[in-house]
Amino acid sequence: MGGIDPILLLASLMVASTPILLAALGEMVVERAGVLNLGVEGMMIFGAICGFAVGVGTGSPSLGFLAAALGAAALSMLFGVLTQILLSNQVASGLALTLFGLGLSSLVGQSYSGIKAPPSLDFDIPLLSDIPVLGPILFQHHPMVYLSILLVIGVWVLLRHTRAGLILRAVGESHDAAHALGYKVVAIRLAAIAFGGALAGLGGAFISLVRVPQWTEGMTAGAGWIALAIVVFASWRPWRVLIGAYLFGGVSVLQLNLQAAGFKVPVQYLAMSPYLITILVLVLMSARRRSATAQAPADLGKTFHASS
Amino acid sequence: MTEMLLAIDGLTKAYPGVVANDDVSFRVAPGEVHALLGENGAGKSTLVKMIYGLVKPDAGQMSLHGAPFAPATPHAARAGGVAMVFQHFSLFEALNVAENVALGMEDPPKLRDLAARIRQVSEDYGLPLDPSRLVGDLSAGERQRVEIVRCLLQDPKLLIMDEPTSVLTPQEVDILFETLRKLSSEGTAILYISHKLEEIRALCDGATILRRGKVVASCDPREKTARELAEMMVGAVLTPPERAGRAPGAVALEVEGLSVASPNAFGTSLKQVSFTVQAGEILGIAGVAGNGQDELLAALSGELKAPRDAVRIGGAAAGHLGPVARRRLGLVAAPEERLGHAAVPDMSLVENAVLSGWLRRGLAKGGFINWTLSRAFAEEIVENFDVRTPGTHVAARALSGGNLQKFVIGREISQQPEVIVVNQPTWGVDASAAAAIRQALLDRAAGGAAVVAISQDLDELLEISDRFAALNEGRLTAPRPAQGLTVDEIGLMMGGAHGMEVAHV
Numbered sequence: 099m100g101g102i103d104p105i106l107l108l109a110s111l112m113v114a115s116t117p118i119l120l121a122a123l124g125e126m127v128v129e130r131a132g133v134l135n136l137g138v139e140g141m142m143i144f145g146a147i148c149g150f151a152v153g154v155g156t157g158s159p160s161l162g163f164l165a166a167a168l169g170a171a172a173l174s175m176l177f178g179v180l181t182q183i184l185l186s187n188q189v190a191s192g193l194a195l196t197l198f199g200l201g202l203s204s205l206v207g208q209s210y211s212g213i214k215a216p217p218s219l220d221f222d223i224p225l226l227s228d229i230p231v232l233g234p235i236l237f238q239h240h241p242m243v244y245l246s247i248l249l250v251i252g253v254w255v256l257l258r259h260t261r262a263g264l265i266l267r268a269v270g271e272s273h274d275a276a277h278a279l280g281y282k283v284v285a286i287r288l289a290a291i292a293f294g295g296a297l298a299g300l301g302g303a304f305i306s307l308v309r310v311p312q313w314t315e316g317m318t319a320g321a322g323w324i325a326l327a328i329v330v331f332a333s334w335r336p337w338r339v340l341i342g343a344y345l346f347g348g349v350s351v352l353q354l355n356l357q358a359a360g361f362k363v364p365v366q367y368l369a370m371s372p373y374l375i376t377i378l379v380l381v382l383m384s385a386r387r388r389s390a391t392a393q394a395p396a397d398l399g400k401t402f403h404a405s406s
Numbered sequence: 407m408t409e410m411l412l413a414i415d416g417l418t419k420a421y422p423g424v425v426a427n428d429d430v431s432f433r434v435a436p437g438e439v440h441a442l443l444g445e446n447g448a449g450k451s452t453l454v455k456m457i458y459g460l461v462k463p464d465a466g467q468m469s470l471h472g473a474p475f476a477p478a479t480p481h482a483a484r485a486g487g488v489a490m491v492f493q494h495f496s497l498f499e500a501l502n503v504a505e506n507v508a509l510g511m512e513d514p515p516k517l518r519d520l521a522a523r524i525r526q527v528s529e530d531y532g533l534p535l536d537p538s539r540l541v542g543d544l545s546a547g548e549r550q551r552v553e554i555v556r557c558l559l560q561d562p563k564l565l566i567m568d569e570p571t572s573v574l575t576p577q578e579v580d581i582l583f584e585t586l587r588k589l590s591s592e593g594t595a596i597l598y599i600s601h602k603l604e605e606i607r608a609l610c611d612g613a614t615i616l617r618r619g620k621v622v623a624s625c626d627p628r629e630k631t632a633r634e635l636a637e638m639m640v641g642a643v644l645t646p647p648e649r650a651g652r653a654p655g656a657v658a659l660e661v662e663g664l665s666v667a668s669p670n671a672f673g674t675s676l677k678q679v680s681f682t683v684q685a686g687e688i689l690g691i692a693g694v695a696g697n698g699q700d701e702l703l704a705a706l707s708g709e710l711k712a713p714r715d716a717v718r719i720g721g722a723a724a725g726h727l728g729p730v731a732r733r734r735l736g737l738v739a740a741p742e743e744r745l746g747h748a749a750v751p752d753m754s755l756v757e758n759a760v761l762s763g764w765l766r767r768g769l770a771k772g773g774f775i776n777w778t779l780s781r782a783f784a785e786e787i788v789e790n791f792d793v794r795t796p797g798t799h800v801a802a803r804a805l806s807g808g809n810l811q812k813f814v815i816g817r818e819i820s821q822q823p824e825v826i827v828v829n830q831p832t833w834g835v836d837a838s839a840a841a842a843i844r845q846a847l848l849d850r851a852a853g854g855a856a857v858v859a860i861s862q863d864l865d866e867l868l869e870i871s872d873r874f875a876a877l878n879e880g881r882l883t884a885p886r887p888a889q890g891l892t893v894d895e896i897g898l899m900m901g902g903a904h905g906m907e908v909a910h911v
Contacts, residue, residue, distance in 0.1 A: 261508070264501070269511050271498040278481030278496045279458065279510050395672060396500060 102355045108235040108272070113309060115347025116246050117318075118303035118310065122332070123246070123253055124297025130334055132270035134399035135190025138298050139322025140199020145170035145299025146306035147203040150210055150313045159218040161305050163242065168205045170299025171292045173199060174282070178291040182284045185401050196322070204315045214310035240308050241298065246311060248259035249297070252335040256293050266290060272396035273402040290341035295381050299324065322372075331380030334394065338383065346376040407474060411436045411595045412457070412564055416467035419452055425454040425619050430466070431622065432614040439586065439596045441627060442608040443639055444616035450599045453616070454566050457597070458490045459483035468562075484512055487563035491553045491570055498541035499672055503552050510556040528555050542672040546695045547578045554585070566587065567599045571605060571746055575694055576864075576897035577820050583609055601639065603632035628790075639835050654872070655685035658856035659706075659737065659825045660718040666705045674698040676705060679882045683712060683856040685818065685824065689846065689885060690871030691860045692900055698880040699860045700742065702835045703829040704856065707739035708732040720857050722826055733765050736824030739813050741835060744807065748814040751803035755795065759784040759817055766821040783820070791816030792842060808839035815843050817892045819850050826850060829860040844870050864896060876900045 121138050128135050148169030153162025173195070180191045218240060227237040256262040266286060269276045273283045301321070306313055324346060332338035349372040355366055408468065419427045427449045434440045442450045452834045459477030468475045470486055477483035480490075482773040493780040496508055504521045507513040508894050513521070521537035528535040540552040541549060550570060550728055567586075576802045585607065586596055606613060606627045613627040615638050618830055623638045631639075664679040676698050678859040683689045687751065693699055704710040706717065708729035716725040719735040727735070741747045747760045760780045764770040769780045795805055802810060815831060832840035847869055851857050860877075866890060867874060875885040876899035883899045 176561050255584070261514070264505055264509060268498050268501065268505075274493075275496045275498055276509075278492055280459070280484075281509075393500070 102359055105231060105234050107355055109238070110351050111344065111348040112243050113347075114238075114351045115174070115344045116243050117304045117309065118321050118328065119246050119340060119343035120242075120249070120297045120301035120345060122328045122343055123249055123336065124294035124301075125325055125337050126336065127253060127257075127266070127297075128290050128330070129292035129329055129398055130270045130395055131266050131287050132397040132400065132402075133181065133287050133291055134188045134190060134192065135174065135177055135195070135291060135294060136390060137174070137195025137322075138294075138325050139318060140321065141170040141173055141295050141298035141323045142199075142302035142318045142325075143147065143203045143316065144173050145266040145302030147207040147210070147302075148299065150215060150306040150360050152361035153216050153303075153307050154210065157216050159216055162216075162307055163303050165305030166299040167296040168299075170302065171295040172225055173202075174295025174298070175288070175290050178288045178296075181401070182287050182291075185403055188401070200316065205332045207313050210313040213312065215307050216315075218308055219309070226268065231283055235363050236360075239392060240304075241255060242304050242308065243380070246300075247313065250336050252342050257336065260401055261303025261395075263360060266402050267395070270397055275386065277402070277404055281330075282403070287402075298325075299371055302324070315330050324376075328376065330394075331377060331384065333384045336382065340378055341383075344381050345379055347370050349375050369380065409436075410434065412475075413469045413472075414457075415467050415469075416469065417456060418464050418475075419456060419461060420464055427456070427463075430616070430619070430621055432621065434565070434595050434597060434612075435551075436595055436750055437590050437593045438612060439590050439598055439610045441610040441613035442597060442599045442602075442633065443601065443606060443613050443627075445601060445639055448616040449656075451568065451618055452570060454490065454599060455595065456668065457483070457564075458566060460824050467778075468564070481512060484560060487561070487764065488555035488566065489560055489562035489564070489567070490566040491550070491557055492568055497541050497549055497552060500540065502538055502540050502806055503535055503544075504537040505553055507537075507556045507559065508551075511560060517806065523559060524555055527558050529559060531588065533585065533826075544797075545573050545697075548585060551573070554582075556860075558589075562594060563732060564595045564597060566599070568599045568600075569601075570856040571600065571602060573657055575900045576893050579605065596900060603627075603635045607632060608637070614638055614876075636837070642838070650679060654687040654853065656683045657682050658720055659683045659858065660721075661706070661718055662718070663714055664705060664716040666710050666712055668702060669703050669704075669710065671699075672882045673701060676701050677880045679705075679880075681882060681885055683825070683858055685854050685856050686870045688851050688857040688859055689857065690867035690888060691877055692864055692867055692874065692876045693860075693862065695879035697877045698903075699829055699862075699877060701740050701872045702877065702882075703739060703827060703860060706735075706737070706827045707741070713840040730765060733762075733821075737827065738762070738766075738818040738821055738823040738825070739819050739827040740829070740831065743832040744810050744814060745803055747780070749802040749810060752801050754801055755788070755793075755798045755813060756780050756784040756804075758813075759798075762817055763821055787816040787820055790820070791846065808835040812836050812839055812843060815846060819846055823850075823855055825856045825858070825861070830862065831841070831859060832861070832866060834861065840866070860904060864893065874899075 121142055125135065126139050145166035149162040149166030152165035153159045177191050177195045180186045181188045208223060223237040227233045265281055267281050269281060269286050277283050302318055305317060310317065327341040328339060332342045353368040353371050357365055410433045415431045417427055417430045430453060444450050452461060456463045459482050462719065477486060477488060504517050504524060507524055508517065508520055514520055516566045518579055524535060524537045533555060535551050535555060541552060547595045569581065574582060591655055598610055610627050611624055614621055615623040617639065627635060660682045663681050664676055666676045674697055701710065709729055712725040714723045714725045718724060718735050719732060722735055724732055724735055745751045760775055761771050763783055767783055769776055769783060781798060786795065788795060788798060793813045794809050815828065818826060831843050844866065847857055847859065859867065859870060871886040871888040874888040874891055876883045878901040
């Protein structure tokens with residue numbers, strides 16, 4: 099494996115994983131509130147074009163990220179109104195949202211093909227980034243990489259230690275019980291859906307503004323579906339989502355490097371390896387304890403209607 | 407009397423097609439234990455939901471402590487000193503006890519302090535609880551303690567209890583009553599909803615009886631007999647089912663050392679269950695909810711598979727067979743959950759009849775359904791079991807619970823089975839339909855079938871069973887003749903008081 103620089107490899111691992119981490123974390127919050135939104139891919143790609151368009155238009159990647167979060171959250175509200183207020187089926191609405199997002203982003207993005215994204219600055223953390231080896235791996239990244247990790251911590255604290263998180267989990271476990279106790283199930287779920295949308299949008303914009311960085315149709319290339327799978331295999335827990343996303347990103351980067359280095363394994367096997375390894379590891383992790391806490395929120399995907 | 411705690415005047419609530427409450431008025435004094443009595447669908451639940459702020463009345467006034475009271479949300483009701491213990495739907499299985507309690511409080515302290523207070527209150531009232539346990543791991547009785555403790559922590563002036571004893575053993579009921587009497591002596595009024603008449607006579611100072619949404623009577627339940635109360639509630643004279651004397655025949659169902667793991671994370675696995683049922687005999691299986699009843703039904707019907715010889719139907723090993731093969735051997739089953747388990751909610755009665763009856767009634771030949779025969783089969787069930795429906799073409803979910811239950815039981819019984827297994831045959835069914843279902847089971851047993859009736863309703867089991875056993879944490883006690891069993895003995899068979907203590911009065 100002569101052609102591979104381990105420092106560069108590890109550094110690009112964090113970059114490659116960030117979009118999936120953001121999207122998966124958002125979807126995890128949505129699912130903990132009991133809503134299954136299969137539109138992650140559509141919200142990501144819509145965030146990618148919103149972020150790119152605004153980034154190019156204003157010259158500011160930060161405004162681009164903001165626009166991506168707002169745009170994808172707005173798109174997710176389409177799903178929210180359909181499923182929470184009009185009580186339509188969540189699976190069908192989510193799939194429709196993905197198709198709609200893909201189409202809408204192509205339409206909006208027509209005039210943006212081939213343009214370069216505005217330069218976004220890597221944020222070198224002072225002092226820490228000068229440490230040899232660790233510095234370039236951990237501390238010379240785009241601010242969004244650090245923000246995504248802060249968000250994991252934030253979501254973990256929210257779900258584990260705050261009353262708001264407790265109520266969110268309660269709504270996902272049993273909407274009837276939460277309603278009986280007087281919690282506003284629909285409002286809480288809409289807020290969760292919007293949060294999930296915003297994070298998916300950030301993930302998409304990270305691809306179009308930082309990772310690639312330019313706009314091409316369908317550029318999220320299934321990252322939203324991977325994010326959905328990671329949420330399930332991570333047993334709906336934030337730290338496992340982080341592990342899953344980094345594992346997937348890491349193996350993807352590694353196999354690309356191996357391909358480039360002319361490693362003697364058929365390309366098809368290398369290309370499938372991230373999917374296989376991520377699923378295998380997360381399955382093993384969740385199989386270890388078959389306790390109640392490793393299970394899906396009990397009311398996941400069920401339609402709530404405050405009758406009787 | 408002294409000043410009223412809660413006064414309700416002319417409360418009315420209508421839903422499309424039904425008037426759930428029509429001009430309901432009654433009063434509750436401080437410290438009074440007041441019963442709301444009525445059949446399923448009489449409007450009890452809607453009424454208390456209005457008091458608790460979950461449902462808005464169309465007309466009428468409520469007042470609490472003499473001041474107008476119109477809670478728009480449960481938060482407002484709790485702020486006014488009203489607390490409610492729900493029949494179902496208000497606990498979160500994947501959360502622990504302390505988290506569940508915190509969710510039901512207006513202004514909960516930190517979880518650590520809350521845990522200490524839960525211990526304190528639960529000790530004071532004889533309801534021991536460990537705040538850190540997952541609710542999903544608790545027994546039904548313990549879950550109810552969680553709900554009660556959640557209410558007690560808020561110092562309620564009025565405690566509403568919706569059918570609190572349906573999940574308790576007789577000993578647990580006694581302890582609950584001690585707790586309630588202690589609360590009442592401290593000045594807390596209790597609004598007690600039930601259709602169990604003896605309990606109401608033992609506990610309550612006053613009763614309001616509802617029928618079809620209207621108040622039909624108010625009385626002091628201690629001055630009435632249970633029979634008088636029942637007839638006020640139903641509005642008709644009740645006839646108890648008749649049982650003909652019968653001699654049991656050959657062994658029709660034999661279960662030997664049946665152990666099955668529950669498919670559900672919070673379910674109860676069956677441990678070494680053994681019993682036999684003879685033709686013409688009814689074996690009643692009692693037990694508090696969640697002690698393995700669903701699993702036992704599934705293991706007998708064939709939904710859960712077991713070793714070959716653990717279940718023998720008419721002498722043939724059937725443990726490894728699925729439901730269809732067991733039907734062929736003559737065993738039919740009717741599970742507890744009517745919609746979604748016993749019947750497909752959105753399919754018509756004819757289709758639902760075919761789904762279960764095609765094999766034994768020959769409704770399908772070579773993969774094609776004979777709709778003429780099928781319609782005739784469904785009509786026969788509707789006719790023989792007095793199912794009230796506009797026709798056999800309507801969807802199962804359009805039927806009321808009692809009518810659908812009559813249909814489901816009728817569908818199974820009409821297949822000339824040798825063994826019938828039913829779980830909660832009259833759950834949520836009004837008194838006259840329940841009597842009809844019990845009579846149908848007795849008739850079928852008299853006709854030579856072996857019946858296994860799993861139920862949480864002890865009176866029902868004592869009424870129909872020849873022998874009696876109880877499920878307790880997945881184990882079955884040795885069956886005993888039902889004649890001459892006392893409620894105390896049954897309670898002990900059901901596991902006694904599960905470690906509860908009497909309130910430290």
